[in-house]
Amino acid sequence: MNNFLLFAVVNLTLVLFLSPLYISVIKKVKAIIQGRRGPSIIQSYRNIFKLLKKESLYSHNSSFIMRVAPYIDFTGSLLLSLFVPLVFIPNNSNVFGNIILFLYILMLGKFVIALSGLDAGSTFGGMGSSREMSLSAIIEPTIIVVFAAVVFSFDSINFFEIIKSSLLSQNHIFLWLLLIPFIIIFITESSRIPVDNPETHLELTMIHEAMILEQSGKNLALIEWSSAIKQLLLIGIIVNIFIPIGISTSMNILALSIAVIIFFVKSLLFAIGIGIFESNIAKLRFFRIPNLFAISYFLSFITILIEVLL
């Protein structure tokens, strides 16, 4: 119990304070490659504080959904941060860490935000909601097959046990093939190029941004923060399943600090890699995205076929 409490406190602190950093890092990397200076690393923090100080505008047409949705989304993200071990693996908990519960709490966040997109009665909101929900539906088979492969290799449906067994055993080289579908899943869930452009100004090319176009003030701050938290958690999952060095299983202060530093380095490298990847590729036309997902489904299906049947 103490184990889990420490884990919860460490994780919540990490995600709350570290998550906006990754957004700025990726923006900075993209800016440097484009030859500009780009916004400073702490700009995301400044954005969130600025939004917190502004007043919220609601439309005539909106209902309680628009007022409640950001809180539900943010609470969902905070709950999700109790599922993924970033620097410390607690003793096994039956309650948290379940892969399928993780997936569906993600979907709950999308559901309420999509509803709030339709709430204000604007065309952009409806467009964003419909595109986002359709894309999240089509990436589901890939996610499930990838999760099935991970569950089969590490023989557990709990993130804690998965990462613990990835730490202890080293013979899952073939699982590195799953890195590509994992990256595609990451891109979809955090709405990055090539699926969606998080920095676009044209509403017709927005997917995630169009849903939250009507939000303002502290509601928008909560939603931005919650997508930053989800992004950090997905980075944490990918980085910790494939390169689990440095995670500590004991409550030692020294081990924890080393784990924090190593995780910071790993995830920053991953974020820089994502930034370089995003700068080299263009956003796909919307109806070419199922193509990409079909390829990732093919890859994950072959991987699990070879894993399971041979």
Add this chain to the structure above:
Amino acid sequence: MIFYVMIFQVSIILFVLSIIIPLIFINVKKSLSRTLSLVMLILACVGLLFFSFSVLMYETINFQILLSGFTFKFSIDSLASFFIILISLIALSVGIYSISYCEHFESEIKKNLLVSLTSFFILSMVFVVASQDLISFLFFWELMSISSFMLVMFDYDKPETKKAGIFYFVMTQISTIFLIFAFVFIYTHINGLEFTQLEGLSAPVASLIFLSLTVGFAIKAGVIPFHKWLPYAHPASPSSISALMSGVMIKVAIYGFLRFLFLLPEQQLWWGILILIAGTVSALLGVIYALKEHDIKRLLAYHSIENIGIILLGVGLYMVFSFYQFGDLAMISLFAALFHTLNHALFKSLLFLSAGSVVHKMHTKNIEEMGGLIKKMPYTALLFLIGAISISALPPFNGFVSELMIFQVFLKFSVLSSPIIKIILLLSLSLFALTSALAAVCFVKAFGIIFLASPRSEEAEHAKEVNLSMIIGPAILAILCIFLGIFSYQIFQVIGLKIGIRFGLPNLLIVSTIAVFLGSLTYILMKFVGNNKSRVTETWGCGINSQNASMEYTASGFSQPVTTIFKSIYQPKLVNQKSFYDQEGTFFKEGEAKVTMIKFFEEYLYMPISRAISQVSSILYYLQNKVELYPYILANFFAIIVLLLYLGVIIR
């Protein structure tokens, strides 16, 4: 125990009274008879609930009813009492809902008839579930079909209702034919009528029985490809009846299937695979057809097909895993299927009842004419929202728990040995995940277009909230949805599903408590840190001053990405005809632009069969009616002589 049997008998008497009373006072203008009958229905359901819980806890009850020389044998064991709980819960809320719903029909006769037939329908379903005997099962099955047919044809003035009713009647009779076929085989095997274990069946005979039972129950449950009657029958019937049919009647078909499945001890592998594939196809095609619908009740009907597919997935998994002797996994999948049956009954009835309130106030079923109803009908909107969240399988409501259990069984697919079965399970798993995500898409569309944004028509502007009883009825179901979801772990502990707990089912109570805690922490923090001012203003419309309803997203627009992505299943055809006054094509006269999607099963399965039957029957008509009388008598005479010769001479 005697006490509980007395409660059961009192409930049955209350049921019978609630059928008879409105029929006696059929022309009286007061609503007292109907309210009295519905109150009796409600009390009867409560009594049945108590009774079934006691059966679950203590022991099986057997009894008989003697009626005009026939002995109907009934036996209520755990499976039957589970389904009786399901029936009585839904009937309870439908009863409360009908108190004000039945007042909305034109004539007194119709109102009284609706109430009486509702009770009759529910009573026949209870007796089907309780049957222990082939004859009583069939008798009450037919009573259930006939009463539901009369209820479907309730608004018999409209032509679409007539078509829906006749289609439904034909399909249900075909289902009974298959059931009788199977029953004949069972009767000749056991030489008796009671439900006993069918030992010693040879494999072909067992497969024949299994197949005809499956087809019979699949027609009634709405499994693809026998599903076409559902989208016609459910929208045509009154809303309380749609809730009963969709929530309860198709579950009674599942009950029948499970009951006979338990009677067939040596199951073959391909049975389980067949059910698995049928479940996957139903689930996927059900939700894909639901996405293109803009009639709220047809949308919900297609979702029933999808959820029956999910239940059959669970049953198929049970059959496959029990064939390979994995008892634990088989039990979990069976429990998941049964739990999903209960959950689907709850949230589907909730959705149908609240959709019925909306349809009643809006006088239209087309969701493209609704909008902004969340401000006019807040309670109905909240109930529909709870139903929508449950059916999209989002935590912590009950739809999520049953789908979680099915997912967890699927993720253990690697314990099986045969590679082909593993591949089938993997494909089934991917399609199942796709299904449940598409269901969420469809319900964002349904809830968003009906309730959110601003009204799209005059009717929607002037809509008002419904009466109290039409809110309390579904509210019971909504509370149960939330309760069953959050307390699922505790409920499984009480039932004794220790396997599930060892299996890793998460304790949703703890998750919800921590979620509430974190949520309130966030709220308090935001109150202190954030700016609390808020202002109500216009929606951003790129500079246009006043937005009107035509700028909102439409339902067809919302489902357009999915319909384009799954183009090969919908096969949309665009019809774009224009006619002009002049030759150069400048003065537009009239035109038609239409997008039609293929009605695959109707065009390629049902219509060819019905055309073939029409042709055969027209030949027979010719034979029977167009031939002259005297040659007809002569032919009969010759037939009798041949028969006499055969019997007398050949068989000595």
Add this chain to the structure above:
Amino acid sequence: MNSLLLADLQKILIVGMILLTVISVSRRNLISLINMYSFQSFILSLVILLIFFEDKKIILLYIALLTIISKCSFIPILLKRTQKSMKIHVDLEYNLFGPTTSIFISLLIFGMLFFLFLGIKEQLGANSLNYISIIFGMSMLFIGMLIIIARKKIITKIIGYLMMENGVVLLSIFIGDLPLLIEILILIDLLVLLAITSVLGFGMNSSVENFHVKLNPFRKWFKRVSEE
């Protein structure tokens, strides 16, 4: 090096090869198709090099070098030069199946081959790599055929054919006899050169259907003969 690690690396590389084949079923940009082909040949030569590290037969090194020189550099450069002289950059039309449907059909092909050869898995030895290479080689063959059938422009069909032969090479590395291998390689490369020359003659823009147009003048010839 650890042989298990080597086997895993080889498996990953082979999966990479088939992934590139499947991606080219649905790619429309001609330059990226050519790049994918050269990348695929590079991966093939890496696989051959890894086998060389294990088996130490010098002939494998020569084959790998030959592959790199001819398939990764020479043929793609030739193709790109011809593509630059034409004005075409994309291949937009599909014959029978759309892009996403083609990907699912390739998955189906792969699955069917997997099951067809499951019966002889034990006879291929303890190393599952032989079995994988058969399956992947043959499915690259069939998916290459799918590319040839489903796409319209000739350049895409040529890329499909080249990927088919990559699949053949993959098959024969693990199963076949070595001296025969070099002969097959040279023969196939000659055939490809022939195909490219014919493209230079007809033009990259042409699809198979346009051949009817080009043969039209000869129709009048036959008509006049039959009228006489």
